[in-house]
Amino acid sequence: MGSLTRAYEAVFHGLDRILGGWFLGLAARFVFAAVLFLYFINSAFTKVGDGLFGFFHVSVGAYAQILPKMMEAVSYNTAEIAFFPYKLIVYVGTYMEFILPILIVLGLFTRLAALGMIGFIVIMTYTDIYGHDVGADTIGSLFNDNPSSLIADQRTLWVFVMLVLVLKGPGFISLDYLFGRWSRR
Numbered sequence: 001m002g003s004l005t006r007a008y009e010a011v012f013h014g015l016d017r018i019l020g021g022w023f024l025g026l027a028a029r030f031v032f033a034a035v036l037f038l039y040f041i042n043s044a045f046t047k048v049g050d051g052l053f054g055f056f057h058v059s060v061g062a063y064a065q066i067l068p069k070m071m072e073a074v075s076y077n078t079a080e081i082a083f084f085p086y087k088l089i090v091y092v093g094t095y096m097e098f099i100l101p102i103l104i105v106l107g108l109f110t111r112l113a114a115l116g117m118i119g120f121i122v123i124m125t126y127t128d129i130y131g132h133d134v135g136a137d138t139i140g141s142l143f144n145d146n147p148s149s150l151i152a153d154q155r156t157l158w159v160f161v162m163l164v165l166v167l168k169g170p171g172f173i174s175l176d177y178l179f180g181r182w183s184r185r
Helices: 002-019 023-045 060-066 068-073 083-106 110-131 152-168 175-184
Strands: none
Touching (some): 023 083, 023 152, 060 068, 060 110, 068 110
């Protein structure tokens, strides 16, 4: 049994040495790109106007998605929303939903972008639960026999992918790594 344990440890420690510097970060960024990138980008596009310059115009939909109860209270009239802090929150939230996913996929400022995405997911979850009044079925719960709740289960996995990037970095195949090598020269 002792030699089997040593062989087992040798194989997996060897894999960790070979893959440790690049694989986890690249894998986490690949999973993010494959599963979540288009979700966040498409969601961000619902918050801006149409056309070439529409990107620079935050839509009423952005306010309704980010500040749902406040928008309902002012009959969806954005002129009645104070710039600070509410319009600022909407603008920052809208454009961070574009910027952070792009940074993660490119592997640029990855740890900071992943930390920002964790904050974004937490705020998004709070808004969904308390702002949009989603039901218990949608919220779900952890440690049950149903792994498909839209909030508790899925967003826990999203945050886990982001935590891998915060803790391990983007890996060798990233702009962070290239710029780091360039700056050390």
